[in-house]
Amino acid sequence: MQRHEHARALLETGRFHEAQALLEDLVKAHPDFLPTRNNLALAYYYTGRLERAVAAVEAVLAQDPHNLHALCNLAVFCVNLGDWPRLVHLSRLLVKLIPLQPEAMYKLATTLGLLGEHERARVLLRKLLDWARMEEAPLLHFAAVAAYNTGHPEEARRLWEKAVRLSGDPVAAYYLQVMEEVEAGKRAAPEALPYQHQIPLEGYEQVALLSPQELPEGLRNDPLVRASYLWALRFGDAATKRRAIEALAQLGDSEGEAALRQFLLDPDEADDLKALAFLALLSRGGRGFAAGEGERPGDEGSVPGWLSVVAGWPPAWRKVLLSLSVQYNADRENPVYREAVALWCAYVMAKRPEPRQIRKPEAWAAAVEYVAARRVGKPVKQRELAARYGVAPSAVSRIARLLRLALAKP
Incomplete structure (x- = not known):
């Protein structure tokens, strides 16, 4: 568990190759510990090795067909692979799920947002804010994104203002500036905002x-x-x-x-x-x-x-x-x-x-x-x-x- 938590920390800080090496060793030593396989899939994904990422997720689903994290990860991978038939099936399944743990709810909400299921994502994120009393900057930002993408810009503004007030979140501050520029007619209103807690850069090419x-x-x-x-x-x-x-x-x-x-x-x-x-x-x-x-x-x-x-x-x-x-x-x-x-x-x-x-x-x-x-x-x-x-x-x-x-x- 300690080594797995260390690998997760490596992923969260962008040290993907180090995380991959550690997670591969853990999978060999503990093949039935599914969280390690899920995180190994993410390590492969972040380094652009999509085929290996899909294989790692499929290994999880072979043991646990209803593993939420694996289903969410597979949906993200399918978006990048352009596997639309499989993605449609996954979307229909994911919108029906009702997770009971905060971490699972967070994972599902952000995945549904990525798939364009903004209303369902908004419901889950609002429930997470009310139920778990979590007010971390990323969660507030994702809830704001879901609100904006479902036609509730004032709700989005309140959430971004709260993120800035609580932690000085630079991402929230950026989007508040965007909202001000839209209102002043200095820029066009974005059609939809991405579910990423970062100041946007338009694709990896940019x-x-x-x-x-x-x-x-x-x-x-x-x-x-x-x-x-x-x-x-x-x-x-x-x-x-x-x-x-x-x-x-x-x-x-x-x-x-x-x-x-x-x-x-x-x-x-x-x-x-x-x-x-x-x-x-x-x-x-x-x-x-x-x-x-x-x-x-x-x-x-x-x-x-x-x-x-x-x-x-x-x-x-x-x-x-x-x-x-x-x-x-x-x-x-x-x-x-x-x-x-x-x-x-x-x-x-x-x-x-x-x-x-x-x-x-x-x-x-x-x-x-x-x-x-x-x-x-x-x-x-x-x-x-x-x-x-x-x-x-x-x-x-x-x-x-x-x-x-x-x-x-x-």
Whole structure:
């Protein structure tokens, strides 16, 4: 129970990958403890792994066909999957349920709201406010949303005002500002409000277009915003994924790192995006990459422990990366170094699973730097690079041609 509560706390704070790992262990150890399976389904959902989320929920329903949390979760998943026939069946079932516990009532009400059953959601939320005497900001906000969506804007206003009065809730304050702007004719009245306790951002594509620094105050650590970045990384187009990678790198925590590592292992992702993800992971190590975490720069083929994403590379391939890092002291702000690392990662990804034999890693590192320097407008002579890396100029020239051909870029 303690480990399960810890996993729930991880979910609530947006540390979805950590929660997933813990919940998977708990499911193996206690397969009949259904709350763990339900929360594992949510962990999969928040990281964009919808098929696994559905499978986890179905495992719950196989043991308990009337499990409310599983039915609600499945309905949410079906919305995202576009499984409308199954969703219709679930909606008809859910509107008939009368939960007796506050937590179950809360879950059902917000799910019904998401499904468009606003009147039923409003009834349950009002009952929850009256019966359980719960006046937390999220509940007051959801009750306000249900009131607004059923044509009761003044009731919504009173609930938002109460949330602000009791806790200074910034979400409620935002919607009160929206109401004032609507009344002043400064904006059109929203047709319907979302059942999310956050200042709205229009879909994960829009979230991915914002860096963490550009997000409104109070949203940078919001679990739903974090989930939006993860969804963008999994389902967005190439440009959206690129922005999501940059945003996760800027968040600079273990959750973002786990998402980027998982992205690197996906065989269906483009090599150039994997290169960017690799560079984002590299940036988290800063200058410690060259001589940090107990490893010497001269160790043959060694990499710091945090850079285990390259552990499966042949030693010579890793030595190329290490040689570049030693030359630049892993200065991630240096444009040549950044481009060189991205270029080398892209080349590695393009050549796997049949890597070229590399007999002189230093010569390859020099050639990578030569091509990278030209790309960023800071060309350097091959002779100078050869001298710095201790290799022949002809080797630098030959390998540079191979790199250009492999990456199909001048």
